[in-house]
Amino acid sequence: MSADHEQHPLFMPLVFVGGLIFGFGLAFSHMAQPEIVLTFLQFADFGLLFVMFGAAVVTGITFFGVKLVRSDAPLTGTPYSRRLKTLDRNVVVGGGIFGVGWGLSGICPGAAYASLGIGNVIILYGIAGMFVGAYLQGYWRSALLESDSAATAAD
Numbered sequence: 001m002s003a004d005h006e007q008h009p010l011f012m013p014l015v016f017v018g019g020l021i022f023g024f025g026l027a028f029s030h031m032a033q034p035e036i037v038l039t040f041l042q043f044a045d046f047g048l049l050f051v052m053f054g055a056a057v058v059t060g061i062t063f064f065g066v067k068l069v070r071s072d073a074p075l076t077g078t079p080y081s082r083r084l085k086t087l088d089r090n091v092v093v094g095g096g097i098f099g100v101g102w103g104l105s106g107i108c109p110g111a112a113y114a115s116l117g118i119g120n121v122i123i124l125y126g127i128a129g130m131f132v133g134a135y136l137q138g139y140w141r142s143a144l145l146e147s148d149s150a151a152t153a154a155d
Helices: 011-028 034-041 047-069 089-105 109-117 121-154
Strands: none
Touching: 011 109, 034 047, 034 089, 089 121, 109 121
């Protein structure tokens, strides 16, 4: 967000409410249960496809329809624009690690928090693993950037 746009006071409460609705939807559709997700990954139950399809339809309508009505976000004032990310080594490796973690735990990060809400406290091990992995990645990335800047300064 640029400095010339003031954030609306309802922005964070609405993000919180959106997260609650998302978590309720995951719990209601049973996608906050790792056992259900693992049956999908083992090609035994394709219910997750319907959940993802429904989410894709709502997202598609929102992303394309809202731009017809508004040119900027109502709560932040920032203009709508596409964020293009290049497909590089970091994206591929990060996506692979994310996918392996999802397959091993049977749940993605957003659904892990919703899983806590339905009483699955054992998922705290998975959430702790996500935090440790994110910390290690940040530490590794910082060390790489520092070594690159030190090598550039030495030249």
